[in-house]
Amino acid sequence: MKAFIEYIGRELGLADPKTDYPNICAGTDRYAMYKVGPVLSVSHGMGIPSIAIMLHELIKLLYHARCTDVTVVRIGTSGGIGLKPGTVVITKQSVDACFQPRFEQVILGKPVVRSTELDSDLAEELLQCSKNLGDMETVIANTMCTMDFYEGQARLDGAFCSYTEEDKQNYLKEAYAAGVRNIEMESSVFAAMCKLSHLKAAVVCVTLLDRQKGDQLTSSHDVLQDYQQRPQLLVGHFIKRRLNAKNKGFSSSSSSSHGVDKAKTS
Amino acid sequence: MKAFIEYIGRELGLADPKTDYPNICAGTDRYAMYKVGPVLSVSHGMGIPSIAIMLHELIKLLYHARCTDVTVVRIGTSGGIGLKPGTVVITKQSVDACFQPRFEQVILGKPVVRSTELDSDLAEELLQCSKNLGDMETVIANTMCTMDFYEGQARLDGAFCSYTEEDKQNYLKEAYAAGVRNIEMESSVFAAMCKLSHLKAAVVCVTLLDRQKGDQLTSSHDVLQDYQQRPQLLVGHFIKRRLNAKNKGFSSSSSSSHGVDKAKTS
Numbered sequence: 001m002k003a004f005i006e007y008i009g010r011e012l013g014l015a016d017p018k019t020d021y022p023n024i025c026a027g028t029d030r031y032a033m034y035k036v037g038p039v040l041s042v043s044h045g046m047g048i049p050s051i052a053i054m055l056h057e058l059i060k061l062l063y064h065a066r067c068t069d070v071t072v073v074r075i076g077t078s079g080g081i082g083l084k085p086g087t088v089v090i091t092k093q094s095v096d097a098c099f100q101p102r103f104e105q106v107i108l109g110k111p112v113v114r115s116t117e118l119d120s121d122l123a124e125e126l127l128q129c130s131k132n133l134g135d136m137e138t139v140i141a142n143t144m145c146t147m148d149f150y151e152g153q154a155r156l157d158g159a160f161c162s163y164t165e166e167d168k169q170n171y172l173k174e175a176y177a178a179g180v181r182n183i184e185m186e187s188s189v190f191a192a193m194c195k196l197s198h199l200k201a202a203v204v205c206v207t208l209l210d211r212q213k214g215d216q217l218t219s220s221h222d223v224l225q226d227y228q229q230r231p232q233l234l235v236g237h238f239i240k241r242r243l244n245a246k247n248k249g250f251s252s253s254s255s256s257s258h259g260v261d262k263a264k265t266s
Numbered sequence: 267m268k269a270f271i272e273y274i275g276r277e278l279g280l281a282d283p284k285t286d287y288p289n290i291c292a293g294t295d296r297y298a299m300y301k302v303g304p305v306l307s308v309s310h311g312m313g314i315p316s317i318a319i320m321l322h323e324l325i326k327l328l329y330h331a332r333c334t335d336v337t338v339v340r341i342g343t344s345g346g347i348g349l350k351p352g353t354v355v356i357t358k359q360s361v362d363a364c365f366q367p368r369f370e371q372v373i374l375g376k377p378v379v380r381s382t383e384l385d386s387d388l389a390e391e392l393l394q395c396s397k398n399l400g401d402m403e404t405v406i407a408n409t410m411c412t413m414d415f416y417e418g419q420a421r422l423d424g425a426f427c428s429y430t431e432e433d434k435q436n437y438l439k440e441a442y443a444a445g446v447r448n449i450e451m452e453s454s455v456f457a458a459m460c461k462l463s464h465l466k467a468a469v470v471c472v473t474l475l476d477r478q479k480g481d482q483l484t485s486s487h488d489v490l491q492d493y494q495q496r497p498q499l500l501v502g503h504f505i506k507r508r509l510n511a512k513n514k515g516f517s518s519s520s521s522s523s524h525g526v527d528k529a530k531t532s
Contacts, residue, residue, distance in 0.1 A: 030312065046296065047315025049413050049451055056416045059425035097372045106363045107417045108429055108437045147315050150322045151373045159325035160462055163374055171374045185315055196426055 001041040004075075004232050005034035011236050012037055012243065030054065039239060044074075044186065048103075048147065051186040055193045062199075071122065071242070072201045074190050075231035078143070078182040079153060080207025081172050085219060086227045088136060088234060090123045091143040091203035092179070094187035097152060099144070099178035103192040116145075116191035119200045126202055129238045136230055141181035143203060145188035153183050155215040172212055182207050204231045267307040270341075270498050271300035277502050278303055278509065296320065305505060310340075310452065314369075314413065317452040321459045328465075337388065337508070338467045340456050341497035344409070344448040345419060346473025347438055351485060352493045354402060354500060356389045357409040357469035358445070360453035363418060365410070365444035369458040382411075382457035385466045392468055395504045402496055407447035409469060411454035419449050421481040438478050448473050470497045 002021055009015035014037045024033040031043045031054050042058060044051040051074075062070055080087060093101040094116040103114045123140050130138035150158025154168040175183075187203045194201035206227045209217055217224060268287060275281035280303045290299040297309045297320050308324060310317040317340075328336055346353060359367040360382040369380045389406050396404035416424025420434040441449075453469045460467035472493045475483055483490060 045311045045313075045316055046319060047311075047313050049313025049415070049418075050311055050316055052413075053312060053415045056424040056426075063425075097375045099375075105417060106413060108420055108433060109363045109365075109440075112428075147372060149315070149319045151371060152315075154374055158322040159329075159459070160322075162378075167374060174375075193425070 001032050001034050001043045004236075005036050005039065005041045007232060008039050008041070008236055008239060009036040011240050012039075030057075038243070046149075047185045048145070048189045052189045052193065055190065059193065059197050059199070070199050072190075072194055072199050073126075073235050073238075074186060074201075074203045074205075075235050076184060076186070076205045077208050077228060078184040078205040079209055079211045080182050081176050081180055081211055083139070083181055083207050083210060084137060085207055085209050086137065086223075086230065087181075088130065088138040088204060088206050088230050089143060089182040090126050090130075090138065090140045091118055091187055091191075091205070092120070092123060092140050093142045094118065094145050094191045094203065095142050095178065095180060096188060097144065097146050099142075099175060099180065101142075103145075103188040105189075105192070114192040115195055116188045117195055118191050118202060122200050122202045126204060126234065126238055129241060130234050133233060133237060136234065138234065139181060142179040143187050143205065144175055144180045144183045146183060146185055149185065153211070157215045169212065183211065204235055206230045267298050267300050267309045270502075271302050271305065271307045273498060274305050274307070274502055274505060275302040277506050278305075304509070312415075313451045314411070314455045318455045318459065321456065325459065325463050325465070336465050338456075338460055338465050339392075339501050339504075340452060340467075340469045340471075341501055342450060342452070342471045343474050343494060344450040344471040345475055345477045346448050347442050347446055347477055349405070349447055349473050349476060350403060351473055351475050352403065352489075352496065353447075354396065354404040354470060354472050354496050355409060355448040356392050356396075356404060356406045357384055357453055357457075357471070358386070358389060358406050359408045360384065360411050360457045360469065361408050361444065361446060362454060363410065363412050365408075365441060365446065367408075369411075369454040371455075371458070380458040381461055382454045383461055384457050384468060388466050388468045392470060392500065392504055395507060396500050399499060399503060402500065404500065405447060408445040409453050409471065410441055410446045410449045412449060412451055415451065419477070423481045435478065449477065470501055472496045 005021050021034045024035060025031055033040060033042045042054060044054045095101050101116050103116050105112045105114055127138060127140055130136055146152035154171045156165060156168060182205055184205050191201060208224060208227055271287050287300045290301060291297055299306060299308045308320060310320045361367050367382050369382050370377045371380055393404060393406055396402055412418035420437045422431060422434060448471055450471055456469065457467060474490060474493055
């Protein structure tokens with residue numbers, strides 16, 4: 001999060017080399033938060049429950065701070081299906097492990113189903129941004145959001161595995177047929193909570209491997225580092241373009257905040 | 267985690283004031299791990315998906331390290347129901363938001379239900395330990411494990427709330443009637459994965475507030491700090507007693523490892 005805010009600070013010309021960015025949430029170990037200009041960068045830990053806690057508190061914060069015209073982007077890593085590793089996926093729909101675009105929230109012991117629809121114009125704008133960044137393959141596709149990294153994503157290398165390589169491949173093929181091109185663990189509740197709050201939202205995750213070819217990372221440390229920078233570069237470029245447009249009078253909102261939720265991992 | 271391992275190091279007489287404990291998992295930001303003697307202390311983040319990732323990797327580690335006679339204890343904080351804040355709850359059964367002792371794991375898109383049974387002898391042994399620690403109220407009771415901290419635990423102070431104070435109180439009353447005395451976010455998958463791995467497991471969480479009286483912490487920082495120490499003190503005493511018994515020949519296992527999973531929060 002701090003690296004991202006330092007990068008954005010430099011890109012926007014707001015960086016002061018003499019000052020360090022403090023962690024605004026230093027009093028808690030739930031997550032870390034950094035800010036430069038109108039951009040917030042917040043960590044969210046791993047999985048739906050962890051990001052949901054952060055989002056409840058972030059949404060309340062944005063409300064009390066009277067932020068308007070807010071755009072929220074989750075950036076992170078993911079496993080790909082049928083894509084070259086390093087490809088960036090902008091999520092069209094976040095689907096569950098049965099490939100349905102829904103998030104089930106249990107309230108007072110009863111399931112409540114919520115839509116995981118994301119902003120299609122925002123996804124398209126991000127895709128356009130990627131075209132300015134040269135050699136960064138980027139697609140708009142469905143993202144599967146699971147509750148578990150090992151059994152939940154049909155990995156064969158967890159502590160338990162009750163299925164075969166063939167079962168795994170069949171499941172990934174079904175996911176591919178449903179338009180899924182990457183798998184991560186936070187997008188569904190992120191999409192659902194942003195939609196409920198009328199926040200424009202996008203999910204931008206790089207794929208670190210093709211899950212049809214394996215379960216573990218085989219790229220070198222340097223290559224993985226390069227992949228992990230890609231969502232940051234893309235969203236950094238997007239923020240810069242949006243703010244430049246605003247400064248030229250293309251937007252009439254009175255204040256603006258671009259929140260970026262950054263995954264530690266996925 | 268580090269504070270716990272430093273405490274255990276001192277308690278077991280294994281601490282070397284000249285050496286710092288390194289984070290064994292420093293190469294990842296998924297979690298932190300510290301070790302002293304036969305005791306591991308590992309963080310697990312917030313929520314079921316986060317602790318499940320850690321447990322898959324810990325269980326594989328214990329297997330490859332050929333550890334035997336392993337006991338795993340999750341220590342952390344929780345919200346209480348009908349208990350004086352500061353009470354320590356040793357989990358009898360981890361139940362879901364419908365008060366059922368089960369954990370549903372989705373595998374290849376299909377739900378698989380697993381038992382969340384914990385070791386009753388271990389729970390009883392921990393309760394006995396608490397009696398040696400003077401003024402630390404401790405009970406054995408059911409723990410409700412939820413997927414969400416706000417709506418999932420019937421809080422009224424999240425970003426969204428579609429129910430009334432009366433609905434909340436009725437839900438907490440139902441939970442109480444089902445034997446639930448505290449609520450947290452990791453115990454069900456912890457119990458399920460430990461049971462599948464034949465690891466003896468316990469959950470020891472202090473209650474920071476009585477949820478029937480409110481949703482937010484009202485105790486002072488110092489009082490909360492004191493509460494948060496209690497699971498550590500209890501489990502520290504338990505580990506010391508177990509290891510002393512082993513050294514006196516009460517146990518015949520060839521090697522031993524006491525893993526302690528520590529919540530950042532709950």
